Amino acid sequence: xxxxxxxxxxxxxxxxxxxxxxxxxxxxxxxxxxxxxxxxxxxxxxxxxxxxxxxxxxxxxxxxxxxxxxxxxxxxxxxxxxxxxxxxxxxxxxxxxxxxxxxxxxxxxxxxxxxxxxxxxxxxxxxxxxxxxxxxxxxxxxxxxxxxxxxxxxxxxxxxxxxxxxxxxxxxxxxxxxxxxxxxxxxxxxxxxxxxxxxxxxxxxxxxxxxxxxxxxxxxxxxxxxxxxxxxxxxxxxxxxxxxxxxxxxxxxxxxxxxxxxxxxxxxxxxxxxxxxxxxxxxxxxxxxxxxxxxxxxxxxxxxxxxxxxxxxxxxxxxxxxxxxxxxxxxxxxxxxxxxxxxxxxxxxxxxxxxxxxxxxxxxxxxx
Amino acid sequence: xxxxxxxxxxxxxxxxxxxxxxxxxxxxxxxxxxxxxxxxxxxxxxxxxxxxxxxxxxxxxxxxxxxxxxxxxxxxxxxxxxxxxxxxxxxxxxxxxxxxxxxxxxxxxxxxxxxxxxxxxxxxxxxxxxxxxxxxxxxxxxxxxxxxxxxxxxxxxxxxxxxxxxxxxxxxxxxxxxxxxxxxxxxxxxxxxxxxxxxxxxxxxxxxxxxxxxxxxxxxxxxxxxxxxxxxxxxxxxxxxxxxxxxxxxxxxxxxxxxxxxxxxxxxxxxxxxxxxxxxxxxxxxxxxxxxxxxxxxxxxxxxxxxxxxxxxxxxxxxxxxxxxxxxxxxxxxxxxxxxxxxxx
Numbered sequence: 001x002x003x004x005x006x007x008x009x010x011x012x013x014x015x016x017x018x019x020x021x022x023x024x025x026x027x028x029x030x031x032x033x034x035x036x037x038x039x040x041x042x043x044x045x046x047x048x049x050x051x052x053x054x055x056x057x058x059x060x061x062x063x064x065x066x067x068x069x070x071x072x073x074x075x076x077x078x079x080x081x082x083x084x085x086x087x088x089x090x091x092x093x094x095x096x097x098x099x100x101x102x103x104x105x106x107x108x109x110x111x112x113x114x115x116x117x118x119x120x121x122x123x124x125x126x127x128x129x130x131x132x133x134x135x136x137x138x139x140x141x142x143x144x145x146x147x148x149x150x151x152x153x154x155x156x157x158x159x160x161x162x163x164x165x166x167x168x169x170x171x172x173x174x175x176x177x178x179x180x181x182x183x184x185x186x187x188x189x190x191x192x193x194x195x196x197x198x199x200x201x202x203x204x205x206x207x208x209x210x211x212x213x214x215x216x217x218x219x220x221x222x223x224x225x226x227x228x229x230x231x232x233x234x235x236x237x238x239x240x241x242x243x244x245x246x247x248x249x250x251x252x253x254x255x256x257x258x259x260x261x262x263x264x265x266x267x268x269x270x271x272x273x274x275x276x277x278x279x280x281x282x283x284x285x286x287x288x289x290x291x292x293x294x295x296x297x298x299x300x301x302x303x304x305x306x307x308x309x310x311x312x313x314x315x316x317x318x319x320x321x322x323x324x325x326x327x328x329x330x331x332x333x334x335x336x337x338x339x340x341x342x343x344x345x346x347x348x349x350x351x352x353x354x355x356x357x358x359x360x361x362x363x364x365x366x367x368x
Numbered sequence: 369x370x371x372x373x374x375x376x377x378x379x380x381x382x383x384x385x386x387x388x389x390x391x392x393x394x395x396x397x398x399x400x401x402x403x404x405x406x407x408x409x410x411x412x413x414x415x416x417x418x419x420x421x422x423x424x425x426x427x428x429x430x431x432x433x434x435x436x437x438x439x440x441x442x443x444x445x446x447x448x449x450x451x452x453x454x455x456x457x458x459x460x461x462x463x464x465x466x467x468x469x470x471x472x473x474x475x476x477x478x479x480x481x482x483x484x485x486x487x488x489x490x491x492x493x494x495x496x497x498x499x500x501x502x503x504x505x506x507x508x509x510x511x512x513x514x515x516x517x518x519x520x521x522x523x524x525x526x527x528x529x530x531x532x533x534x535x536x537x538x539x540x541x542x543x544x545x546x547x548x549x550x551x552x553x554x555x556x557x558x559x560x561x562x563x564x565x566x567x568x569x570x571x572x573x574x575x576x577x578x579x580x581x582x583x584x585x586x587x588x589x590x591x592x593x594x595x596x597x598x599x600x601x602x603x604x605x606x607x608x609x610x611x612x613x614x615x616x617x618x619x620x621x622x623x624x625x626x627x628x629x630x631x632x633x634x635x636x637x638x639x640x641x642x643x644x645x646x647x648x649x650x651x652x653x654x655x656x657x658x659x660x661x662x663x664x665x666x667x668x669x670x671x672x673x674x675x676x677x678x679x680x681x682x683x684x685x686x687x688x689x690x691x692x693x694x695x696x697x698x699x700x701x702x703x704x705x706x707x708x709x710x711x712x713x
Contacts, residue, residue, distance in 0.1 A: 172703035182706050188469065189702035192639045196695030199564045203689070207553060210560060218546050294539070345546050352539035359518070359532045 045307045045316060052306075052319040056104065059326040064096050066334060071096075094225075102224040103329050103343075104322045105232035106289045107299070109281040111321025112236075112243065112314050114296030115303065116278040119250045120271045121184070127296035128282040131187030132194060134291030136165020137283075138217045139194035141290070142201035145213045154216055155228075159287040165190050166279050183275070219292030219344025221329050228288040235284030239277055247314055250274055292344045294351025295324050301354070324350065390659060393652055397666040401448075404673035408444040409437055411677045443567040446575055446634060447676055447690075448669040450567070451641060453582050453631035455668025456589055458642030459649065459660050460624040463596045464617055465527045472628030472642040475519075475530070475621070476537035480511020481632050483541040485562050486548040486555040494554045500562050501574045504633035505581060511537055512625030520618070530621070565636035565691020567676050578634040585626030589661065592619040596657040638691045640698025641672055647705070671697075 029041045064071050071088045080092075091097075114127045128134075140161015144152040168190050173182040198217065202210050215222075249270040252260040257267040282296060299321035306320075307313050328346035409421045416433050423429020424437035457472035465474075484507020485500050495503070519533030549556040595616035598606040606613050628642065645668045646660065652667075653659040672690065675697060679688035 168703070172706055174707040185469065186703055186706050189699040189706075192695045193699040196564075196639055196692045199560070200689060200692045203560045203564045207557060211550065211553070211556060214546075214556070214560075215550055218550070341547055341550060345543050345550075348539055348543040348546070352536055352543060355532055355536040355539055359529060359536055362529045362532060 042307070045313060048306045049316050049319055052316070052323055056319060056323045056326055059323065059330060060100055060104070063100055063326065063330055063333070064092070098226050098229050099221050099224045099329070100326070101229040102232060102288055103221050103325045105229065105236060106221075106285045106292065107295060107322035107325030108318035109232060109236055109285045109321070110292065110295040110325075111299035111303070111317040111319070112239075113278040113281040113285070114298075114321070115300035115314050115317035116246070116250065116274045117296070118300050119254060120274045122254070123184075124301060125297065126184070127294075128278050129291070129293060129296065131169050131183050131279075132165040132190035133162050133279060133282050134286065134293065135191035135194035135198070136168075137162040137286040137291050138198045140164070141216055142198045142213060145209055146201045146205060154213075155287045158216075158290065159283060161194070162279075162283045162286050165194055166283075215342050216290045218342040219290040219347070220342035221289055221325075222342070224288065232284050232288050235281060239281055242273065242277055243314055246270070246274055246277065250314075290342070290344065292325070292347055294347045294354070295321050298351055298354045299324055390653060394663070394666070397652075397663060397670070401666050401670045401673075404670045404677070405444055405448065407677050408447060408673045409440050412436070412440060412680050415681075442570055442572050442575065443676065444673065445572070446570055447567050447673045449575060449578065449582060450631040450635045450638065451669035451672030452665045453585065453627040453668075454638060454641040454672070455645035455649075455664040456586065456661060457624040457627040457631070458644075459646040459657070459664045460589055460592075460596075460620045460627075461642070462646045463600060463657060463660075464620045464624070465531070466600070467527070468647070469643065472624055473538075473632075473637065475515040475534040475625055475628070476511040476541065477508045477625060477628045477632055478637040479538040479541035479545065480514075481505075481508035481629070481637070482545045482559060482563060483507055483511070486545050486552075486559050489555040489558045490548050490552050495558060497561075497569050498571060498573045498577075500558055501570070501577055501633050504562070505577060505629065508629035508633050509581065509626065511541065512629055516621055516625060562636050564689040565638040565694075566687075566689040567635055567672075568687055568689070570634070574634050578630040581626050581633075582630035585623045585630065588619050588623035589627065592616045592623065593657050593661050596620065597655075600655060600657075636691060638672070639695040640702075641668055641694055644698045644701060645671060 029043060029046065061073060061076075064076070065073055071091055075085070075088055117128055117130075118124055118126045137158040138161065140157040140159065141154045142157075143161065144154045144157025169183060169186040172186045172189070173179060175182065202214060202217075205213070249260070249266075252263050253267055253270050253274075254260075255263075260267045260270070285292065300317040302324075303313050303316040303320045307316055324347065325343065328350065329343045331346050332341050332343050406418060406421065409424075410416050410418055414436055416436055420429055420433040421437050424434040427434075429437070454472055458470070461470040461472055461474060462468055464470075481504035484503045484505075487507075488499070488503035489495055515530070515534045515537045518536075519530035545559065549559045592615070595606070595611045595613075598609045598611040599613060599616055601609075603613055606616070631638070645664055648667055648671075649660050649663045653663055672694065675693040676690040678697075679690050679693040682688050682693075
C-alpha cells in the first residue's frame with residue numbers, strides 16, 4: 001500500500017505537468033525559429049561558452065595592450081569608433097588588429113573543422129591534417145617558393161596544394177568521402193608524398209628562402225593584413241548556414257548509422273557534407289596562416305570535456321580553438337624564449353601535452 | 369559443409385606456399401637484390417659498365433672508372449643495411465601491433481634523431497654528414513627507449529599506450545626541433561639536409577657507426593621471430609601455446625626500435641620502406657614470420673637501392689634524394705591498394 005503511494009508520488013515528481021512530457025529535458029534551453037527549426041542549448045554548455053568567450057576577449061585585450069606599442073584599455077573604445085591617436089590607430093588597424101582577428105578566425109575554423117571530422121569519423125585523434133590537408137598545403141607552398149619566390153603568392157600555392165591533396169585522397173578511395181577508414185589510409189599516402197616533396201624543396205632552395213618557407217610551414221600569424229582576415233571570416237560566414245543545419249544530423253550520427261537514419265538524418269550524406277565543410281574551413285585556415293598543427297585535434301576534445309556532454313559541440317569547439325590560437329600567439333609574441341617563432345610550434349607543444357594527458361588517463365585506467 | 373572446407377583450405381593454401389615455390393621465390397629475391405646492387409654501382413651521374421665494376425672489384429680496371437665505382441661502394445652498402453633494417457623493423461612492428469599500417473617511425477625514432485641533430489649543431493656548430501650520424505644515433509635510440517619505457521610502464525597496457533607514448537614524444541620533440549632550427553641557421557641547415565633522407569655523401573664511417581645498433585636489433589629480431597607466429601593468433605592463444613608474450617613483444621619492439629634507429633640515423637628518415645615491404649612480403653610468402661623475416665631482408669634493400677638508382681639517374685647530373693623517391697613510389701602503391709579493397713568498408 002505504502003509502496004504504491006511512493007511509486008505514484010515518484011511518478012508525479014518526475015512528470016509534474018503533462019506538457020513537460022514533450023518539452024526539453026531539464027537544464028536545456030530551446031531557441032525556436034517559428035516552426036522552421038529549434039536549437040536546444042544546454043545550460044552548462046552556455047555557461048562554458050560564455051566563460052571561454054570571455055577568456056578569448058581577455059586574451060585579445062592583453063594582446064592589444066601589452067608591449068612597447070600597446071594600446072591602453074581606456075583608449076580602445078574611442079579607437080574602435082575612429083578617434084584616438086594616430087600611432088595607436090596604426091597599431092590597431094595595421095599591426096595587431098588584423099593579426100588578432102586572423103588568429104581568432106583561424107582558431108574558430110580549425111575548432112569547427114576538427115569537431116566535424118572527429119564526430120563523423122568517430123575518431124578522437126582525427127583531424128583534417130590526418131587526411132593530408134596540411135601536408136598538401138605545405139607542398140603547394142613549396143612549389144610556389146621553388147618556381148619563383150614572390151611571383152606566385154605562397155598562400156595561393158598552399159590552397160591549391162591542399163585542394164590537390166584532398167582531391168587525390170577523394171579519387172583514390174574509390175568511394176569519395178564516404179568511408180572514413182579509407183580516407184585516412186589514403187591520407188597517409190598523400191601526406192607522405194607531399195611531405196617528402198616539401199623536405200626536398202626545403203633542402204634544395206637557398207637558406208634564406210628555406211627559412212621563411214619553413215616558418216610558413218609551421219603555421220604563422222606574422223604580418224597578417226585585413227585581406228587575410230577577410231578570407232577566414234568570409235569562409236566562416238559562408239559555412240555558417242550549412243553548419244547550423246549540420247549540427248543536428250552530426251549529433252545523431254554519433255549514435256550509429258542505423259539509429260541516425262531512423263531518426264531522419266541520412267548518415268552518408270551527413271558524413272560527406274561534414275567532411276567537405278571540415279576540409280573547406282581548414283583550407284581557408286591554411287591559406288591565411290599556414291598549416292597550424294594540433295588545434296583541430298585538441299579543441300573539440302577540450303570542448304567536449306568542458307561541456308561534460310557526450311555529443312560534439314561546434315560552437316564550443318570554435319571558441320576553444322580561438323582561445324588556443326590567441327594564447328599561443330601571445331606566447332610567441334611576448335614570452336622571451338618563444339619570441340619570433342611561428343605560432344604553430346606552440347600549438348604543436350600543446351598538442352604534445354594533450355597527448356600526454358591522454359596517456360596518463362590510459363595509465364589510470366590500467367591501474368584502477 | 370563442402371563449401372566450408374574449401375573456404376578453410378583456400379586461404380590456407382595461399383598463405384602457405386609449397387617448399388619449391390618458396391625456394392624459387394627466395395632465389396628470385398636474392399637475384400633481384402644482387403641486380404640492384406650491381407645497378408647501384410653502375411648507374412650515376414657518370415654511367416659505367418658492368419665490366420668496369422668487375423675491373424674495379426678485381427683491381428684490374430682503369431684508374432678513373434675504378435675511382436668512380438669505388439665512390440659508390442659506401443652508398444650501396446648503406447642502402448643494403450638501411451633497406452634491410454627498415455623492412456625488418458616494419459615487419460616486426462606490424463606483427464606485434466597487429467596493425468597493417470604500423471611504421472618503424474611510430475615510436476618517435478625519427479623525431480629523436482632529428483632532435484639530436486639540431487641539438488648537436490646548436491651546441492657545437494656545423495658538422496659533417498658523419499658528425500650528423502653520430503649525433504642522430506643516440507638520439508634515435510634514446511627516443512625509442514623513452515617511448516618504450518613510458519608506453520609499457522605499469523605492466524601490460526596494450527598497444528594504445530605505446531602508440532600514444534610515441535606520439536607524445538614525436539610531438540614534443542618536433543616542436544623542439546622546429547623551434548631550434550628556425551632560431552639557429554646552422555642547425556636549420558644540417559636538419560634540412562638530413563631530414564630528406566639520402567644515401568649520398570656518406571662514407572664507410574657511417575656504416576660502421578650504425579652497424580652495432582642494427583646488428584643487435586637483427587639478432588634480437590631473429591630470436592623472437594618464431595614467437596611472433598603465435599602472437600598473430602592473439603595474446604590468449606599465444607599464452608596457451610606456451611609462448612612468453614612479454615618476451616616476444618618486448619624483444620620485438622626493442623629490436624624494431626634498434627633497427628629503425630640505426631637506419632634513420634645513418635640515412636635520414638625514409639618513408640614507406642618500413643610500411644610497404646611487409647605488405648609485399650606477405651603477398652609473396654604469406655603470414656609465417658619465419659619466411660617473412662628473410663624475405664623482408666632481401667626485398668627491403670632491393671627497393672631502397674632501386675629507388676636510389678632512380679633518384680640518381682632521373683635528374684642527372686643532380687640527384688633526387690632517395691627519401692623523395694621512396695615516397696613517390698610507395699604512396700601510389702598504397703593508393704592503388706585502397707582502391708582495390710572494395711568489399712570492406
